[in-house]
Amino acid sequence: xxxxxxxxxxxxxxxxxxxxxxxxxxxxxxxxxxxxxxxxxxxxxxxxxxxxxxxxxxxxxxxxxxxxxxxxxxxxxxxxxxxxxxxxxxxxxxxxxxxxxxxxxxxxxxxxxxxx
Amino acid sequence: xxxxxxxxxxxxxxxxxxxxxxxxxxxxxxxxxxxxxxxxxxxxxxxxxxxxxxxxxxxxxxxxxxxxxxxxxxxxxxxxxxxxxxxxxxxxxxxxxxxxxxxxxxxxxxxxxxx
Numbered sequence: 001x002x003x004x005x006x007x008x009x010x011x012x013x014x015x016x017x018x019x020x021x022x023x024x025x026x027x028x029x030x031x032x033x034x035x036x037x038x039x040x041x042x043x044x045x046x047x048x049x050x051x052x053x054x055x056x057x058x059x060x061x062x063x064x065x066x067x068x069x070x071x072x073x074x075x076x077x078x079x080x081x082x083x084x085x086x087x088x089x090x091x092x093x094x095x096x097x098x099x100x101x102x103x104x105x106x107x108x109x110x111x112x113x114x115x116x
Numbered sequence: 117x118x119x120x121x122x123x124x125x126x127x128x129x130x131x132x133x134x135x136x137x138x139x140x141x142x143x144x145x146x147x148x149x150x151x152x153x154x155x156x157x158x159x160x161x162x163x164x165x166x167x168x169x170x171x172x173x174x175x176x177x178x179x180x181x182x183x184x185x186x187x188x189x190x191x192x193x194x195x196x197x198x199x200x201x202x203x204x205x206x207x208x209x210x211x212x213x214x215x216x217x218x219x220x221x222x223x224x225x226x227x228x229x230x231x
Contacts, residue, residue, distance in 0.1 A: 034219060043120075043207060043224035044159070090159060103149055103161030103172060104220065 002026050004093050006107035013081050014115045021076040021110050023091030033074040034092040034104065035065055044090065050074060061085070086114045118142040120223035122208050128229045129198055137193045137226045139208030148191045149209040149220060150183065152176070159207065165191065195228075203230045 003026040013019050025031055032051050036044040048059025055067040065076045074091060088111050092104040121140045129135045141148050150162040163173040165183055180196045191210075195202055205227050209220040 036222070044209075044222040046219050046221070049219050092159075103151070103164050103174065104159075105161065106159040108158040 002093060002095055002105050004091050004105055004107035006089075006091055006110050008110045009108070010111045010113065012113040012115055015083055016080050019076075019078045019081045019085070019112070021089050021091075021112070023074045023076065023107060024072050025074065025091075025093045026072070030095060031074075032094045033065075033067060035059065035063070035074075035076050036090045036092060036106075037061075038088045038090065038109075040087075047076070047089075081112075081114055083114045083116070086112055088112070118221075120208055120210055120221050122206075122223035122226050124226060125224070126227045126229070128231060131200055131230050132197050135195050135198055135228065137195075137206050137208075137228065139191045139193075139223060140189055141191055141208065141210030142212075142221060143189070144212060145210035145221075146213050147171075147211045147220075148183075148185070149211075150193045151207040151209065151222075153205045153207065153225075154201075155204070162193070198228075198230045200230050203228060 005024045007022050034049045035047040037047050038044050047063050048057050048065055050057050050067045058064050063076060063078050065074055067074050088109045090109045091107040094102045094104050120142055123138045148165045151159050152162055153159045161174050163177045163183055164171040182194045184192050205225045207225045208223045211220045212218045
């Protein structure tokens with residue numbers, strides 16, 4: 001079965017510093033990869049997605065992620081974080097099994113804390 | 117920008133009672149989903165729905181759960197006889213069509229509290 005691992009439960013970063021959140025997925029045929037952000041009491045907002053093509057994808061709010069097939073990874077990065085980036089970040093994956101309606105498999109999330 | 121809307125935002129129900137959670141997906145979307153997030157845990161897939169039938173369901177989605185699209189705009193999740201462990205945030209999501217490279221759009225969720 002497909003799975004997603006986010007090894008860091010909490011990450012604390014100083015405002016203005018760079019950020020990298022890690023995500024690894026289990027083997028699958030053709031992964032579709034996503035990063036979602038969840039602020040307290042809110043729903044899930046899509047930051048970016050990877051389906052094919054350029055392995056470096058740009059998202060909203062200055063985030064980017066790089067797909068590395070050899071490492072089964074899809075790490076999220078931001079060059080300079082803002083206090084408003086404090087939230088829970090979820091990596092998610094689905095696989096092209098041909099069914100057309102596969103649900104997403106989520107990681108456990110990384111809680112991002114921003115220090116002033 | 118069109119949004120997925122969910123009502124109510126918070127539902128409190130006695131154990132053993134039936135509950136219906138409602139969602140209005142984005143109007144031209146064809147695939148619909150329910151997910152659940154128990155407090156402090158990850159988001160878990162429950163069920164996907166397309167062309168008026170279930171496409172895929174997880175092992176969580178047992179006989180006490182059902183989904184329906186009663187009127188072409190609403191998409192509901194029914195829990196027949198609620199248990200304490202059903203307490204969670206329930207998210208509805210939708211995506212446009214059969215092409216896979218279209219992300220799911222999520223609503224803000226319904227917090228279900230079982231007493």
